[in-house]
Amino acid sequence: MKVAAEKKDIKVETKHIQKSKNEGCELSKSQQTRVTSKKSNSELNTHFITNKEKLNTNIQAPSSILPFIERTKLEESKVKVVKEPEKACIEGLSKAEIKAQRRAIQDAQRNAKINQKSIVNDKQPEKSIKKVENKKAIPLKTEVFKTLDKHRVSLFNHLYFEEFEKLQSLKNFTICNNGVHPVFFKLGEEYRSKSILGSNARCLALLSAFKTLVIDFKTPPNQEFYRSLELTIGVCVSYLNKCRPLAVSMTNAVRTIKLLLTQSDINETDIEKKKNVLERIDRYIQDDIDTAGEAISLRVQEKVSNGDVILTYGYSSLIKRILVDAHKREKRFKVIVLDSRPLLEGKEMLRRLVCNDIPCSYLLINAASFVMSRVTKVLLGAHALLANGYVMSRTGTAQVALVANAYKKPVLVCCENYKFCERAQTDSFVYNEIGDCEALATINTSERSTELVNWKNYKKLAPLNLMYDVTPSDLVTAVVTEIAVLPCTSVPVILRIRPGE
């Protein structure tokens, strides 16, 4: 019953969004031009840093978020997605307009809810969730080990998802609802199917989901707004964590938001509190993600000179932004995009660079040593920067850095400050993520079907698809952050001076 009701709810939202989307397209164009003209005012890097505050207020539309939207739009055909607050901030409407839009959204949702007479947050979420977990934990474990153990690499046993248990618990979640906002079900599915990829995109999607949650949130009776919101966020995040382990960027964002919830003034009305929280989330997106990206882009552009051959690996939204910005500044350089199976993210990078008229070539990672001699600089994105100066990134990054180091080419890792992580790690075993093993078995490039397709029939075969690897700091020449260009060894200093922790 309730599931059906939810579906209705979503439909209402979709219609509303479709409308606002059409309006948004026109607006965003004019907005973009406005932004570029403003940017030119603050060309100098130093100037930019000192006037960071000022700049933040100037730029209304975070241009970096646009590509994420493009990307999600592409994938919307696969999974129907609704994402309103993100849109609002992308279109870069004035505050009043955003407010009006939010109010409209709120009204629509409220009406829909009244019709269904089922309100999401009314049930006390924490208690029921504990019950569910207790129930499922005991009977399932034994079964799981029997069925799935055989196709595992024992070294990584601690990383395997309990596939069966996971599905079961997801089902529990969906049936009992438990205070998880519907937007998180969609988001979780997108994470799981990897239609949202990359730690920036994932973090932005999460933050926009938070915004929807805050807008729709109703304080349960006899509870304080911030406390109950914090609990609900906790529940939602743990649901997402079951869909796909959280990225470091997401964990950091969640931590910051929870921190601001605990520090906020509780003597305001709920509406003011909501406004407050939404503002803070928007500011986080602006300051820590968008403006940070811009600062990094400016710093790296100083290092890109005419005639450079820049090698990059996979698809990093930040690297793409840097390269496109540098090209706009009339720097003449070539890009070599390295890529690897099974995700083939580099294709996306290639598409976007070619769209921007940047001369590119595309190779798979096994040709790295062949092209490295022609390369002048290597630019890499990062999933996280660890406290010991090591860089955690998509698998293959360490290999690219190693080859670059062998050829004595400078390796620059670009990473926003909010992706810094207090964990220290020297190998990829302890903390990692195992991707879909099925993806290794299918080769979409060859016509013939491979032996591997039936890998589950072979008892002794255990394909391993690791998502991340760790690059030692001595293979990295410099890390570019919004604060400074640093050697990897200075990451702990940045962690120490980071405010609020």
Add this chain to the structure above:
Amino acid sequence: MQTSEVKSKFESILNEQEDVSTGIAAIMTLMEVLKHYNSITIQGLIEELKVAMEAMKDTNYSAAAITSGCELFRRFITLGTMDYHTFDECKEIMLKRGNLFLKKLKEAKGKVMKLGSQFIIDGSKILTHSRSRVVLHTLREAAKQNRYFEVFVTKSQPDDSGIRMCKDLTELNIPCTLILDSAIGYVMEEVDFVMVGAEAVVESGGIVNKIGSYTMAVCAKAMNKPFYVLAESFKFSRVFPLNQSDLPDEYKYSPEMRKRDLSKEHPLVDYTPPALITLLFTDLGILTPSAVSDELIKLYL
């Protein structure tokens, strides 16, 4: 002050006072500019200082040292003085601060000398490059403590500054040998360690120094000899060269050279990456290259 005035002031400081290094001279010149400034706006002052900085960079002295000196001046003397009411108050505070700052900087060399001389033990053979005031003073300090050691000095083309260094050392009764720049590899096997100065210490922990330092560092690494750098902390500068070609042109070439075709000109400095440096002796203590960037972050953030 006019551009030409600034230039002549800067040059006269360097010519008259033997002991003053380029960075300090730059700061002293900026202090003069500040003293003679008679308009009443902060903005105007900042503009004037900027012009003075550019003027100094246009002389034949090391741009790396001038830049880092000026940056420090800006960071510690002119910034953060805006909360006083009148401009005269501001100016007074700035001058006071500036003098205090200069005093501190002049003490820096003493600290470096003290730390560096500990590493020179009886019977050691030291290789040094070009002429550096800190290295000279450190060697003098060690000789004063009655240590017996031998020094190899490279001739250091193109300005032959090694010859002067050799003369200075002979006057101090320190046994020294002048060698050709191309003989670095030959003498490396018999020296105990390499000790050089620096024009600038960059954010990576590497150094920018007279051309040939990189060659020496590579040789020392190959022969597993320690490579020590003596540098005061006012030489720390916020640049991060990735390789030799990434060094700014104003560091590598003199103003006259920059007017000509750069592909035919020979660079005056090179960049030694942190991996080749064993230790840096600074007034902040003895640092590993990776600690330099930590100190820089502390200084500027």
